[in-house]
Amino acid sequence: MTGTTEGSAGVPARELSDEELERQGTYTHATRTWVLLHGTAEQFRHHTERMLELEQEYLRRHPKRTWQGIARTDDVAGLDPLSRLRLELRGVMRQIDALLSDPTLPGASGTRDRAVGVPELLRRFAAAEDGRLHKLEAHQLAREVGVPPLELAELYKADPPLLRAEGDYRVLTHEGQRRLERPGA
Template sequence: MSEHEVQGRPASELSDEELEQQGKHAHDTRNWAFLHGTAEQFAHHTARMLELEREYLRRYPKRTWQGSGGAPHDVRETAEAWRETVRGVIQQLEALVELPDPPSRNGVGDDPETAFLRRIADAPGGRLHKLEAHQAAREVGLDRAAVAKLYTADPPLIDTELQDRVITQAGRAHLSGGSTA
């Protein structure tokens, strides 16, 4: 795979239409990259989004607050706001670079399915927010298809309640080595 396939064409080589489409797509997918992407995906997304924004600003300075008369009146206040923004970006990047050791799986030698069910069972009320459950599945190495099978098992081992993922009685029985029927 070439660098262009991985990184995309340089923003400076995009047509105006492509630049606008890719910029909009980058902003539309930002939430997904932040919540569900890997550290590598998030870093790539951030770099690409910033590249597209810089190129857009170069081509169309009057379409943004920077060139439309929205420039700051209080330069010191604006400089402090930018300092805080940069500090936040630096903290986020440092968190990506200095990732903690993955949490140990619950139960030595647990397979990913059991480790995932244990994570939910051990959470308060036997429930995790869907985003925490998604992260737990990734941490224990359980892919999406395997997670889906836990919902569709007969009887289901986990269930949904609004934004939460909840272990069922069958899931608890599965963990204790008992019958799930």
């Protein structure tokens, strides 16, 4: 079901364009259940190997678009294993804190400081090249700094908006930049 004949490896993932890598990755995930339920053992093995190859290549090219690739970024690559573990645990704790303070969740405390999350998100956008981040990176960043999805959506709907969508990218607007330049932002 991977688009190649049984036993063939297809084009190596490293040789695929970004567009083809995403297309093939999406296709392998979409066909996973069918291969599991109806394919042969060989088809399932091949499908699994191809899916993992595509996923690993995607993480290599786009480490910041998913939580799995965060530990592969240049700023932590040289750390010893214990320091990396500490860093990863801090990231998990930030995500747990963000979830616990999300007022939209049942039983949440709602004590998250909005004055910290949104400005940090805007600062990170401003630090990105041309104030642009891929949509997956933007959503991962929002999780990291504790901005829940509904609050993130409000940044696009504000009048004037602080962020805007341009295809697969999210861009800091002039108003978003002005918000950062205000004292106390």
